[in-house]
Amino acid sequence: MNALILISLLGISVLFAGIFNLKNKSIYLAVLGLIGALGLNCMAWGTDTLYYNDMVHFDNFALAFSSLMIVTTGLILLLGFHFYRNNEDSSADLFALMLFALVGGICLVSYNHLAVLFIGIEILSIPLYILAGSNRNKLASNEAGMKYFLMGAFTSGFLLMGIALVFVATGTFHLNEITQAISAGVENEGILMVGILLILSGFLFKVAAVPFHFWAPDVYEGSPTLVTGFMATIVKTAAFAGLYRLFQGSFASFEGVWYDALWVITALTLLAGNITALYQTGIKRLLAYSSISHAGYMMLAILALNTEAAGAIFFYSIAYSISTIAAFAILIAIVDLKGTDTLDSIRGLARRKPLLGFALAVTFLSLAGIPPMAGFIAKYFLFKTAIEMNLIWIVIVAVISSIIGAYYYLRVIAMMYQKEGDDVNEMTFGTAFLSVIAIAVAGTLVVGLFPEQLLSILK
Amino acid sequence: MLTSSLILIPLIGAALGLLAKGNNSKIVALLVALVNLVLTGILISQFNPAGGVQFEQNCSWIPSLGVNYHVGIDGISILMVLLANIAGPLIILSQFNRDIERAHIYNALILFMQAAMIGVFVSLDGFLYYIFWELALIPIFFLMLGWGGPNRQAVTLKFFLYTLAGSLFMLVGFVLLYVNSGGAGFDHSVLVGLQLDETTQRIIFGLLFIAFAIKMPIFPFHSWQPGAYTEAPTQGTMLLSGVMLKMGIYSVFRWILPIVPDAVSYFSTLIIVLSVIGIIYGSWIAIRQKDLKTLFAFASFAHVGLIAAGLFTNNAQGLQGALIQSLVHGINAIGLFYCADIIQNRLGDRLVDGKGGIRLIAPAFATLFIIVLFGTVALPLTNGFVGEFLLLAGIADYSIVLSGVAGLTVILCAVYMLRSYQYVMLGENSRSVSFTFPDLVLSEKITLIIIAALVIFIGVYPDPILKLTEPAVLQLLEQINA
Numbered sequence: 001m002n003a004l005i006l007i008s009l010l011g012i013s014v015l016f017a018g019i020f021n022l023k024n025k026s027i028y029l030a031v032l033g034l035i036g037a038l039g040l041n042c043m044a045w046g047t048d049t050l051y052y053n054d055m056v057h058f059d060n061f062a063l064a065f066s067s068l069m070i071v072t073t074g075l076i077l078l079l080g081f082h083f084y085r086n087n088e089d090s091s092a093d094l095f096a097l098m099l100f101a102l103v104g105g106i107c108l109v110s111y112n113h114l115a116v117l118f119i120g121i122e123i124l125s126i127p128l129y130i131l132a133g134s135n136r137n138k139l140a141s142n143e144a145g146m147k148y149f150l151m152g153a154f155t156s157g158f159l160l161m162g163i164a165l166v167f168v169a170t171g172t173f174h175l176n177e178i179t180q181a182i183s184a185g186v187e188n189e190g191i192l193m194v195g196i197l198l199i200l201s202g203f204l205f206k207v208a209a210v211p212f213h214f215w216a217p218d219v220y221e222g223s224p225t226l227v228t229g230f231m232a233t234i235v236k237t238a239a240f241a242g243l244y245r246l247f248q249g250s251f252a253s254f255e256g257v258w259y260d261a262l263w264v265i266t267a268l269t270l271l272a273g274n275i276t277a278l279y280q281t282g283i284k285r286l287l288a289y290s291s292i293s294h295a296g297y298m299m300l301a302i303l304a305l306n307t308e309a310a311g312a313i314f315f316y317s318i319a320y321s322i323s324t325i326a327a328f329a330i331l332i333a334i335v336d337l338k339g340t341d342t343l344d345s346i347r348g349l350a351r352r353k354p355l356l357g358f359a360l361a362v363t364f365l366s367l368a369g370i371p372p373m374a375g376f377i378a379k380y381f382l383f384k385t386a387i388e389m390n391l392i393w394i395v396i397v398a399v400i401s402s403i404i405g406a407y408y409y410l411r412v413i414a415m416m417y418q419k420e421g422d423d424v425n426e427m428t429f430g431t432a433f434l435s436v437i438a439i440a441v442a443g444t445l446v447v448g449l450f451p452e453q454l455l456s457i458l459k
Numbered sequence: 460m461l462t463s464s465l466i467l468i469p470l471i472g473a474a475l476g477l478l479a480k481g482n483n484s485k486i487v488a489l490l491v492a493l494v495n496l497v498l499t500g501i502l503i504s505q506f507n508p509a510g511g512v513q514f515e516q517n518c519s520w521i522p523s524l525g526v527n528y529h530v531g532i533d534g535i536s537i538l539m540v541l542l543a544n545i546a547g548p549l550i551i552l553s554q555f556n557r558d559i560e561r562a563h564i565y566n567a568l569i570l571f572m573q574a575a576m577i578g579v580f581v582s583l584d585g586f587l588y589y590i591f592w593e594l595a596l597i598p599i600f601f602l603m604l605g606w607g608g609p610n611r612q613a614v615t616l617k618f619f620l621y622t623l624a625g626s627l628f629m630l631v632g633f634v635l636l637y638v639n640s641g642g643a644g645f646d647h648s649v650l651v652g653l654q655l656d657e658t659t660q661r662i663i664f665g666l667l668f669i670a671f672a673i674k675m676p677i678f679p680f681h682s683w684q685p686g687a688y689t690e691a692p693t694q695g696t697m698l699l700s701g702v703m704l705k706m707g708i709y710s711v712f713r714w715i716l717p718i719v720p721d722a723v724s725y726f727s728t729l730i731i732v733l734s735v736i737g738i739i740y741g742s743w744i745a746i747r748q749k750d751l752k753t754l755f756a757f758a759s760f761a762h763v764g765l766i767a768a769g770l771f772t773n774n775a776q777g778l779q780g781a782l783i784q785s786l787v788h789g790i791n792a793i794g795l796f797y798c799a800d801i802i803q804n805r806l807g808d809r810l811v812d813g814k815g816g817i818r819l820i821a822p823a824f825a826t827l828f829i830i831v832l833f834g835t836v837a838l839p840l841t842n843g844f845v846g847e848f849l850l851l852a853g854i855a856d857y858s859i860v861l862s863g864v865a866g867l868t869v870i871l872c873a874v875y876m877l878r879s880y881q882y883v884m885l886g887e888n889s890r891s892v893s894f895t896f897p898d899l900v901l902s903e904k905i906t907l908i909i910i911a912a913l914v915i916f917i918g919v920y921p922d923p924i925l926k927l928t929e930p931a932v933l934q935l936l937e938q939i940n941a
Contacts, residue, residue, distance in 0.1 A: 371589070413604075
């Protein structure tokens, strides 16, 4: 809770830092504040407290996920030194917006009341609408902002309607009371079912699950790369934690239509995300589709709905977030070095920039789920959780899509290790930028080799 | 500790080698591989064939997933460890007088690969084993991508995805075993002790065997192999055919035979028949090959078919033969691919046609080449004879007819091997212009002499090797038929 307050204040202070023309130096302030928030989270570990008339619940689940998002945001902010080097003027505003979005994310992992869920999603989304369109001189960015806003606003309506219907059926907004009402049996099951489906579609829109994914590739591609990285990590982590909280906690006893719907959507997301990614020629768009397919893997854990699923989602989020940050940082570097992000442009890049090549290889192998990277253990843990709940068929679909996925990740690596290729632009990246890549790559390896602490943290 | 250091030393060596530049890195890599070979020698001298699993190390690694770091060596893995450690120095030595771009990375990858493969051979925890199995793919992927032939990108991706697909099925198989053990873990001893019903055994057999069949490869899972062998750099081909395919054979010993024995007896006829088809098919294609490297690739495919058939005969000769032939095939394959490399290095191509007369100007090469060739065609008193004889005897015990068909391999092999030797090495030079073929330089000579010595030594005196494995094989048979 204290971390939530601190980050809200931090966002405002960074806005003020913009007034005092601190520009990129405001990153120092933001990162220091985030470290403080992380410390507050650690101190709150194990306290399991409810705040504000039981509207938010900071249990270990909420603390673990919010800490992960804080670290992710910190790393993304550090990339800002390089990314915003040429347009520093408004950069402090953008960093403040990211911090506000983080506040929304934290609400989303800690709500105990459906109103907080809605507010959390809005606080998370509104800064992102602005961030997506923040590159005002680029048409694609404007389009991305507009598209994201329109679709997002539309789904907010769905979500709100769903919350209202659940209220009609159960008479309460509090999660624990909803659980009780459902297990005691509700009068009008039809209304509850429609409400749950509407809430579900609201979440699935945020994580870009098929068939709610059509906005994602354009928005991901049009947004400034740093913002895309933010969307791909924070939004996904927050939305899955929020989804898990609601469906494992409250709706689990009301199985039925939503479970079958989720089953089908998971299979579709896995296959469509991976198969469409095969045909991409730009790395940014490829990462957009890959991010859709990763949402599919994480939905396996929602389907499994057992006690281990929280740990599985958490670990997957960690592995996915660190690899994705590295991937987007490398993408920024590639665009700077080559001027474009097409697959063809990275031909032979590893010969000229061997360390960048190594970083990309580790990152993409992790995303493909090859041991000993973190992505493998994460995927394995998910599959195991699902098999233990007898979800054999969906796991087989997931295995097949992993093979498809491996193809396009490895193709990028293969392209990069070609012998021929053009020269690259001269570019210096700065310590902060390079150390973020180094941290993410090292994290991918270390988490993959020594996963025990993180696997058992939510037991 | 000794076992773990066999994995660690090449890994550390790989890192050290990265710091060295150019030819120094080759020397560092060779020294590291030799240290490992010496350690293996010490290990074998202390090894008690009847003593079951030795040099064990077992500590907790990921308790939440029931995974331990459990390594050890028994009579089955010891030959594989020996092979990996003989192959290491030979492979590194084989590129000493070649111009290798970025040699430090090349050698680091070779050592990395060696470490991963030794890891596969010594792991006694299913999950750890799987990690090493996949880990071995990474260095060979980069070796093929970075130093392969002109068509490398497509071939490498095909190879990687083919084997990865198999591996993922194997992973599902291991998860099923884990679930069936009631969460007791992946330890080999736990999995061997499981009493699985018939259907579960067959499902698990199918999931695991696909991965192993692709790796070896067994007909009809072989379509990745000829391309990969041809396009990989010579050292990569040596690693692939010399050691990596033995991972598939060894894995059947370790993770299929004792764990799902009922499924083995159910499927054995099918697999022996497939293997025999592979033998004939591979040999037939080999006869028609023009490129020496592709020819040797198909020859390797045919030979592995015989080993795979022996694996499922459920008798001591078949299993013993499979083990010793794995070692022998590894050594001979390295020798053969090296000879093809030497020819390419001197003449610029590896085609069988348009050559001849090399024996007259390069007698040392011609002599060593023919010794390796004799080993491959299993001439008596060469190393190939021991293994193939045992394998054919084992298959005959299972079915006389199949053994007769499989026995054709010896004849067919002699046909394609000796004919290619004749065209390439003997007779007059068929080229219109005269050509030069400098005889072997020192490092080439050392490599080939060692291989030739092993061909003759194991052929004349196979007893120590058979004794190393015999108790373990008999024990395994007892387990299967219990």
